Amino acid sequence: MSGVYWGATALHILGQPERLDKAQLIAWVMSCQKPSGGFAGSEKHDAHLLYTLSALQILALYDSLDLVDASQVAAYVAGLQRGDGSFAGDEWGEIDTRFSYCALYSLALLRRLDAANVPAAVDFLRQCRNFDGGFGAQPGGESHAGQVFTCVAALSIAGALDEVVDADLLGWWISERQTPSGGLNGRPEKLQDVCYSWWALSALSTLGRLAWIDAPALTAFILGCQDLELGGISDRPDDAVDVFHTFFGLAGLSLLGHPGLAPIDPVFALPVTTVTRLNLAAQRLSCA
Ligand code: FPP
Numbered sequence: 001m002s003g004v005y006w007g008a009t010a011l012h013i014l015g016q017p018e019r020l021d022k023a024q025l026i027a028w029v030m031s032c033q034k035p036s037g038g039f040a041g042s043e044k045h046d047a048h049l050l051y052t053l054s055a056l057q058i059l060a061l062y063d064s065l066d067l068v069d070a071s072q073v074a075a076y077v078a079g080l081q082r083g084d085g086s087f088a089g090d091e092w093g094e095i096d097t098r099f100s101y102c103a104l105y106s107l108a109l110l111r112r113l114d115a116a117n118v119p120a121a122v123d124f125l126r127q128c129r130n131f132d133g134g135f136g137a138q139p140g141g142e143s144h145a146g147q148v149f150t151c152v153a154a155l156s157i158a159g160a161l162d163e164v165v166d167a168d169l170l171g172w173w174i175s176e177r178q179t180p181s182g183g184l185n186g187r188p189e190k191l192q193d194v195c196y197s198w199w200a201l202s203a204l205s206t207l208g209r210l211a212w213i214d215a216p217a218l219t220a221f222i223l224g225c226q227d228l229e230l231g232g233i234s235d236r237p238d239d240a241v242d243v244f245h246t247f248f249g250l251a252g253l254s255l256l257g258h259p260g261l262a263p264i265d266p267v268f269a270l271p272v273t274t275v276t277r278l279n280l281a282a283q284r285l286s287c288a
């Protein structure tokens with residue numbers, strides 16, 4: 001399900017959505033919905049918040065959200081919230097700030113944010129904030145740019161970004177993710193990887209501090225990861241290409257204003273045209 005979201009959104013960013021058959025795509029997405037209201041990653045899999053969000057994002061992209069029973073899906077999502085405000089990914093109970101983002105974003109798409117305890121969700125995210133300004137997967141977890149994206153975006157949807165985030169400290173931590181290659185890594189001492197051109201850069205954009213990295217160097221790194229025969233983008237130069245790194249490479253280039261790409265929204269990870277059509281609200285910060 002997430003693979004379909006990455007591919008379909010990449011094609012929209014490239015201005016070529018007609019390359020996929022909308023009716024076939026939507027029928028397949030709906031065939032993955034379970035009696036609980038949640039969506040699975042594929043027909044014979046179990047429901048999970050990750051795939052519920054991806055399914056709703058695909059439906060949003062194709063203006064088809066009216067196909068779901070919003071109250072039923074919202075009850076599934078809200079039912080995964082724990083007393084401490086965190087969200088489990090599914091019935092088996094793994095807790096991760098990724099699931100806080102998936103839950104709040106799904107409820108925002110369904111216009112049912114009131115179904116969850118949003119102040120408790122914000123309190124949990126606050127507990128996942130570290131001394132370096134970053135966020136981890138759980139309280140005490142190491143700061144990680146993937147988790148920084150999910151926490152910043154979740155707080156933005158909750159309207160609590162200014163309450164919880166120290167934008168200068170976190171902006172510094174994110175800008176330190178740029179390596180001499182021009183690419184960004186996800187944590188100190190890790191290798192640069194194209195997907196962090198999304199996880200790290202989107203958060204910097206939401207914080208109003210996109211200018212804090214060297215954009216031409218990052219652009220050159222991403223373009224250097226494209227396979228000029230197959231067209232796709234890999235994690236690092238000369239590695240095998242895949243749809244995940246292709247989408248997040250294009251998404252990073254779009255945030256940088258690269259010519260020929262439609263603008264992407266840094267909180268909702270969908271084209272700005274889709275976010276505007278749906279009138280989705282999220283808080284942004286600016287640099288003083
Ligand atoms: C890095 O993972 C990325 C994350 C931890 C964030 C993932 C976020 C989601 C799945 C939420 C949905 C996202 C969107 C865009 C709608 P990794 O396992 O590759 O980290 P590593 O580089 O440390 O291995």
Ligand code: ZN
Pocket residue numbers: 193194195196235245
């Ligand atoms: Zn990667």
